[in-house]
Amino acid sequence: MRIILFSLVNIISLIIIPSSAPVSAHFYNNVSTIPPLIPSNSTWNRFNKYLGCRVGQKIKGLAKIKQYFQHFGYIDNSLSNDFTDEFDQLLFSALKTYQLNFNLNITGEFDILTLQHMVKPRCGNPDIVNGTTHMNSRKSPTDHTVAHFSFFEGQPRWPSSKSKLKYAFLPENQLEDFVKAAFRRAFDKWSKVTPLTFKETDSYRLADIRIGFFVRDHGDGNPFDGPMKILAHAFAPPTGFFHLDGEENWVVDGEYLKEGMVDLESVAVHEIGHLLGLDHSSEKEAVMFPTLEEGARKVELSRDDIEGVQMLYGSNPNYNGSSTSYTRSQENDISGYSTFGLLCPHWIIGFFLALVLSIFL
Numbered sequence: 001m002r003i004i005l006f007s008l009v010n011i012i013s014l015i016i017i018p019s020s021a022p023v024s025a026h027f028y029n030n031v032s033t034i035p036p037l038i039p040s041n042s043t044w045n046r047f048n049k050y051l052g053c054r055v056g057q058k059i060k061g062l063a064k065i066k067q068y069f070q071h072f073g074y075i076d077n078s079l080s081n082d083f084t085d086e087f088d089q090l091l092f093s094a095l096k097t098y099q100l101n102f103n104l105n106i107t108g109e110f111d112i113l114t115l116q117h118m119v120k121p122r123c124g125n126p127d128i129v130n131g132t133t134h135m136n137s138r139k140s141p142t143d144h145t146v147a148h149f150s151f152f153e154g155q156p157r158w159p160s161s162k163s164k165l166k167y168a169f170l171p172e173n174q175l176e177d178f179v180k181a182a183f184r185r186a187f188d189k190w191s192k193v194t195p196l197t198f199k200e201t202d203s204y205r206l207a208d209i210r211i212g213f214f215v216r217d218h219g220d221g222n223p224f225d226g227p228m229k230i231l232a233h234a235f236a237p238p239t240g241f242f243h244l245d246g247e248e249n250w251v252v253d254g255e256y257l258k259e260g261m262v263d264l265e266s267v268a269v270h271e272i273g274h275l276l277g278l279d280h281s282s283e284k285e286a287v288m289f290p291t292l293e294e295g296a297r298k299v300e301l302s303r304d305d306i307e308g309v310q311m312l313y314g315s316n317p318n319y320n321g322s323s324t325s326y327t328r329s330q331e332n333d334i335s336g337y338s339t340f341g342l343l344c345p346h347w348i349i350g351f352f353l354a355l356v357l358s359i360f361l
């Protein structure tokens, strides 16, 4: 039954291959070739007007802020996104949860630290799904310290029969090898600490993990937004889609990072974490933390990331750092189809469930 369900998930995932035309993204490996970049100041200036804003006030643009919070799960997704510009209880509650998740002072106001945090480039995956934040602290599985990693709802993972994962790049992107090498290095980080291996294949259609650069609306209900802000998103296992914003200035050689530039390998390491089943971590040092400082490079897995992924897959026998034991009871891989909806329109989930029910009932 699990095998059949797994196959069905793959069939459905093929149906929702993004429909819009992909683009060639901008890649730089030499700082002198980088054009003048979109300054972060312009983003900050747009947010600056909300400084000190609190319940009862009305400022043009707050409706957009509510949409931002709704996208990341801080406002119920079932509500219409036709919001008002009023600082109401809905926004107050969303703001407080956001501040709690990111260890900011819980003021329920747009203070400077909160606003500065909101303008940081980040992953497009939500922090909260179905009203449940997964960015909670928990006791570390290895000792008495606190762990911050989290899993997707239902704790989906790749089945044990899929420990040799194949990945492919969208052919239309025509990536050069120096760009592909950044992804290779990112996959290596995760294979060093788990029994999983990753190998590139030419067959995009048959690959377990499908990587592509897209611009704006690309057919999966999660449009990209141009330079900075949302950088990429990835689906929980076993869907395997990894999408990156084709309008970023991607830097492949992280030596030369500066403001307005995004380090490709850092983003790849983060999104691969999602592809393996990790959700966001509230640990600032973790690669699974949702934001990435502008011009920053973060490619080394933290202890929090390693503990999280080893809870799902166990340790690589050659890894001599701390590890956690793996039990078969954690193998609930096929529950991945419930997480399948994280980035998919609800009708697809409905269609999928109807299909399953029609076969098995």
Ligand SMILES: [Zn+2]
Pocket: 123, 124, 125, 270, 271, 274, 280, 290
């Ligand atoms: Zn993320």
Ligand SMILES: [Zn+2]
Pocket: 218, 220, 222, 233, 243
């Ligand atoms: Zn996408």
